[in-house]
Amino acid sequence: MELFHIGFLTVKLIDVIDILLITYIFYRLYKIMRGTVAFQIFVSLLLIIGFSLVAQLVNMKAVGWLLSRITEIWVIAFIILFQPEIRRILSTFGRTRLARLFFKFDITENVNEIVEACIEIQKNSWGALLVITRNASLDNIIEKGEILLAKINKELIISIFNPKSPLHDGAIVLSSNNIEAARCTLPLSETRIYNRRKLGTRHRAGLGITEQTDAVSLIISEETQEISIAQSGRLELCINKDDLTKKLREAMNFKRFSKSLKSVIESK
Secondary structure (H helix, E strand, O other): OOEEEEEOEEEEEHHHHHHHHHHHHHHHHHHOOOHHHHHHHHHHHHHHHHHHHHHHHHOOOOHHHHHHHHHHHHHHHHHHHHHHHHHHHHHHHHHHHHHHHHHHHOOOOOOOHHHHHHHHHHHHOOOOOEEOOOOOOOOOHHHEEEEEEEEEOHHHHHHHOOOOOOOOOOEEEEOOOOOEEEOOOOOOOOOOOOOOOOOOOOHHHHHHHHHHHEEEEEEEEEOOEEEEEOOOOEEEEOOOHHHHHHHHHHHHHHHHHHHHHHHHHHOO
């Protein structure tokens, strides 16, 4: 279907859709990579490709040959240098509504228990780091921690993060109805400052696991007693108990799960 002409060019509806899709993809890439070292490297690669094209146009053979050799291996270099970002981008696409039609997310039924535990830890001025799995497996993280396989329980979570407990260092991993493991070591995010706020090791760990997987993490600061929730490489502050409950339920897709569960029960 032809829309209009620009000189000798014919613009069709599919061309407009094509341009809009490419624009959206580059916009999402920019949002994901903005502020990272990888973004600076990505811009440098684009400049090299641009200089190569200019060199070929003005017939600078030596410079053009050198730059063309570099651009020939740029795809391999892109994969090697941007491996964390590529994993993060694919993970982001995997969390879209379309992808959720094909994947079943592991939804916890223990939001209230988790929230109550976090509030109690906050009142005690302790630090804590909880990681909740969704679709991606965290077996490699769990295996390196202390395996518990205990039912999610407010009192147990609180006792784990008691400073006198030998398990209080590191993170606990929650999956479905269980506390899978404690004292887990998480990958640290390269982000050291977020929203003009310097991040400590606990916050970088909580943010890092959400950059590499689709997990949700809850971070309780020992210094400020603030509770933050991290997902998809983003960090949000929870201002109170209700806000924490709302954000956690939304992150775990709680509303849709409840609706689906209700429809299953009513159909029986």
